[in-house]
Amino acid sequence: MWALRRAAAPIRSRGYRVRAPQAFSAKSEFFGDNLQNDLGNHANAHFQAVQTISGMGFSHIPTFREKNYVGQRTLSSQTGTKSSDEEDADDGFSELEDTADVVEKNGSEEKPEELISGSEFSDGEPEADMLETTKSGLSDAEVDLPVDKDSQKKVSSLFSIIASTPRYGVSKAIEQWVAEGNSLGRSEIFITILNLRKRKMFQKALQLVEWVEANKQLEQTERDYASHLDLIAKVHGIYRAEKYLENIPKSFRGEVIYRTLLANCSATTNLTKAEEVFNKMKDLGFPLTAFSCNQLLILYKRLDKKKIADVLLMMEKENVKPTQLTYKLLIDTKGRANDIDGMEQVVETMKAEGMEPDLQTQSIIAKYYSFGGFREKAEKVLQEMEGDNLKENRGACIHLLNLYATLGSVNDVERVWRVCAVSPRQNECLAGVGAWGKLGKIDKAEAVFEKMQKSFRPSARHYTTLLRVYASNNLLSKGKELVKKMSDSGIQIGPYTWDALVKLYVEAGEVEKADSILQKASEKNINVKPLYSSYMLVLCQYAKRGDIHKAEKIFHSLRQAGYVGRMQQYQTLLQTYVNAKTPAYGFIERMKADNIHPNKIVTNMLAQIDAFKKDSVLDLLD
Numbered sequence: 001m002w003a004l005r006r007a008a009a010p011i012r013s014r015g016y017r018v019r020a021p022q023a024f025s026a027k028s029e030f031f032g033d034n035l036q037n038d039l040g041n042h043a044n045a046h047f048q049a050v051q052t053i054s055g056m057g058f059s060h061i062p063t064f065r066e067k068n069y070v071g072q073r074t075l076s077s078q079t080g081t082k083s084s085d086e087e088d089a090d091d092g093f094s095e096l097e098d099t100a101d102v103v104e105k106n107g108s109e110e111k112p113e114e115l116i117s118g119s120e121f122s123d124g125e126p127e128a129d130m131l132e133t134t135k136s137g138l139s140d141a142e143v144d145l146p147v148d149k150d151s152q153k154k155v156s157s158l159f160s161i162i163a164s165t166p167r168y169g170v171s172k173a174i175e176q177w178v179a180e181g182n183s184l185g186r187s188e189i190f191i192t193i194l195n196l197r198k199r200k201m202f203q204k205a206l207q208l209v210e211w212v213e214a215n216k217q218l219e220q221t222e223r224d225y226a227s228h229l230d231l232i233a234k235v236h237g238i239y240r241a242e243k244y245l246e247n248i249p250k251s252f253r254g255e256v257i258y259r260t261l262l263a264n265c266s267a268t269t270n271l272t273k274a275e276e277v278f279n280k281m282k283d284l285g286f287p288l289t290a291f292s293c294n295q296l297l298i299l300y301k302r303l304d305k306k307k308i309a310d311v312l313l314m315m316e317k318e319n320v321k322p323t324q325l326t327y328k329l330l331i332d333t334k335g336r337a338n339d340i341d342g343m344e345q346v347v348e349t350m351k352a353e354g355m356e357p358d359l360q361t362q363s364i365i366a367k368y369y370s371f372g373g374f375r376e377k378a379e380k381v382l383q384e385m386e387g388d389n390l391k392e393n394r395g396a397c398i399h400l401l402n403l404y405a406t407l408g409s410v411n412d413v414e415r416v417w418r419v420c421a422v423s424p425r426q427n428e429c430l431a432g433v434g435a436w437g438k439l440g441k442i443d444k445a446e447a448v449f450e451k452m453q454k455s456f457r458p459s460a461r462h463y464t465t466l467l468r469v470y471a472s473n474n475l476l477s478k479g480k481e482l483v484k485k486m487s488d489s490g491i492q493i494g495p496y497t498w499d500a501l502v503k504l505y506v507e508a509g510e511v512e513k514a515d516s517i518l519q520k521a522s523e524k525n526i527n528v529k530p531l532y533s534s535y536m537l538v539l540c541q542y543a544k545r546g547d548i549h550k551a552e553k554i555f556h557s558l559r560q561a562g563y564v565g566r567m568q569q570y571q572t573l574l575q576t577y578v579n580a581k582t583p584a585y586g587f588i589e590r591m592k593a594d595n596i597h598p599n600k601i602v603t604n605m606l607a608q609i610d611a612f613k614k615d616s617v618l619d620l621l622d
Contacts, residue, residue: 158188159195162204170207184217193227206231226256233264238273255286266295271303271565290315290323297329303566305333322353328361335368343368359385363399370406378407390419398431405435413439417448424448426456430465437469442478445469458489464497471504479504494525499534511541515554522561529561536568543572546580565594567602574605583609 158177165173178184189212196205209228212218225248233241241261248257258281265274278292293315300307308330315322327350334343347357347365357365362385369378382403387393390400397420404412413435420428429452436445449466456462463486470479483501486493498521505514515538521530535558542551555573563569570591577584587606591598598606 158182158184159192162192162196162208163199163201165204167203167207170204171211174208174211184212186218189218202231202234206235220252222252222254222256225252226260229257230260230264233261233268238265238268238270255281258284258286259291262292262295266298269299269302271299274299288314288318288320290320290326293320294323294325294329297326301329301333305337308333322350324355324358324361327355327357328364331361332364335364335371338372340368340372340374359396359399363403366399366403367406370403375407378403382412390416394419394425394428398427401428401431401435402438405438408439410439410441424451424455426452429455430461433465433469437466437472440473442469442473442475458491460486460491460493460497463491464493464500467497467500467504471500471507474507476504476508476510494528495521495531495534499531499537502530502534502537506537506541511538514538514541515550518554518557522557532558532561532563532566535561535563536572539569539572543576543579546576546582548576548580548582551576565596567596567599570594570596571599571602571605574602574609578605578608 158174161173161177162170174184182188189208192208193205196202196208206228209224209231213220213224213228218224229241229244229248232244238261241264245253245257245261258277262274262277262281265271265277274295278296281292282288293311296311297308300311314320315326327346330346331343331350334340334346343365350357362381366378366381366385369375369381382400385393385396385400387396390396397416400416401413401420404416417432417435420432424432429448432448433445433452436442436448445466449462452462463482467479467482470476470482479501486497498517501517502514505511505517518530518534518538535554539551539554539558542554551573555569558564558569570587574584574587577587584606587609588598591602
């Protein structure tokens with residue numbers, strides 16, 4: 001653990017630049033000069049675990065109760081308004097209105113795209129943020145339950161019935177299935193829930209669990225309650241899950257219950273609630289485990305990197321061994337901070353602890369080597385990923401396609417795709433579309449898309465991947481045509497499709513249209529919100545223009561969507577005032593209200609704004 005904290009110590013910034021995060025992929029001048037530099041400098045400052053434990057200095061006081069936090073116990077295991085410029089915003093995009101509410105018309109809660117992890121829509125790039133989820137969306141409460149093959153065959157019919165039944169008829173369908181003489185035991189219930197979770201049918205899975213509990217089909221265990229709580233959190237949110245927890249008998253409110261709630265707080269980026277749950281677990285005397293620490297690391301990596309070293313120190317003091325996920329998160333954080341030496345030290349520490357990087361970790365490493373300009377190192381990692389026989393190592397192909405495309409290696413992408421093209425899998429097709437698009441080979445990307453459409457049932461995910469290619473290559477007319485096809489096919493769309501559409505119009509310079517799409521999406525889908533990156537794409541453009549009115553409107557929309565307390569959005573909004581050469585009165589107070597403290601970049605911006613105030617006074621005197 002000491003070696004891990006040492007590897008996480010800050011180093012001098014390097015001379016190369018890392019690629020901007022996806023949320024800022026719009027070509028923003030101020031982002032290149034300010035926000036990106038801050039990403040590296042700020043993130044390096046987060047690892048203040050330097051020479052000794054007592055040498056850990058932090059200017060930020062964690063919001064969790066630090067004095068009681070380190071050295072005590074906690075948790076275990078794993079769970080899984082229009083402006084005048086917007087009057088013509090409807091032109092050419094009526095399709096959104098037709099497709100945005102398809103989910104409601106179908107009367108089904110299965111929203112495949114909306115519930116897919118972000119990594120599946122990032123052109124094949126590995127994203128450590130999503131590693132905390134368990135296989136098939138299954139909660140930890142259900143992972144280890146035994147299942148026999150005979151019961152699995154029986155339950156397949158129940159699953160088929162529930163999956164094809166509208167939401168309002170699920171309870172009657174279950175009752176009829178039982179009335180036909182079928183046995184509804186623990187194993188059958190588990191298998192059905194497993195299959196529903198695999199297909200992201202969380203609401204139907206919840207209805208089954210509620211029916212079982214209401215009809216007292218089983219003697220409830222802590223894991224049964226935890227599974228129920230997990231589904232409530234996924235369908236109705238953390239608040240409802242907490243209310244349910246209060247009704248669980250005290251004798252069953254154990255570690256599994258709270259770690260399930262903690263995982264959902266992490267998954268929904270609810271930092272305040274996650275820290276509250278973490279402290280509650282500590283107060284209840286649960287043992288500190290790598291799982292609970294990883295949930296905090298996931299959140300701090302996204303929202304407050306200064307606290308990462310606090311968690312590492314706590315793990316060291318409590319003798320909690322890092323897991324594969326711990327190392328992946330740290331490797332990803334160091335890579336994003338442009339700290340390649342630090343990333344390599346974490347990898348060395350990981351190997352010294354007897355853990356070899358898996359494909360996803362290798363992919364993360366290769367990605368940051370590539371972004372940092374270390375082509376030879378990146379290629380070496382890619383060769384290790386390929387192994388001696390790529391045909392026998394097909395799992396690496398989806399990573400290799402994207403990474404070779406990032407390196408600009410057309411021949412290697414062609415070589416890897418030939419291995420896949422004989423009998424392509426869906427994920428390989430998606431990676432192929434993204435890879436050819438990244439290389440600017442639009443005709444080849446479209447050919448893979450057509451092949452995929454013929455081989456697999458068309459989905460929003462297919463269209464969204466190609467739509468991102470069109471957006472990245474500034475092909476607005478092709479993007480519009482694809483959206484029309486999508487609408488005509490009755491394909492359900494969600495946040496990732498909206499994000500691709502926003503990027504399409506932003507790249508084409510039609511920022512108001514992108515803004516309009518965001519507003520329509522949020523108004524028509526009250527239960528599903530656009531991605532944070534979608535808002536930030538538009539906010540960056542308004543900031544670059546110095547359009548305070550529109551930037552403030554997007555900032556307000558971010559808050560309404562629940563994206564609160566992030567430095568990026570405040571920093572970008574402040575840049576709007578700087579570019580407009582206008583004072584931002586009360587800005588620090590606004591930040592403090594969200595428990596955010598100005599960093600170095602914000603402080604410099606505020607100093608510029610103070611100069612504007614002085615100029616305005618001098619103008620009055622003149």
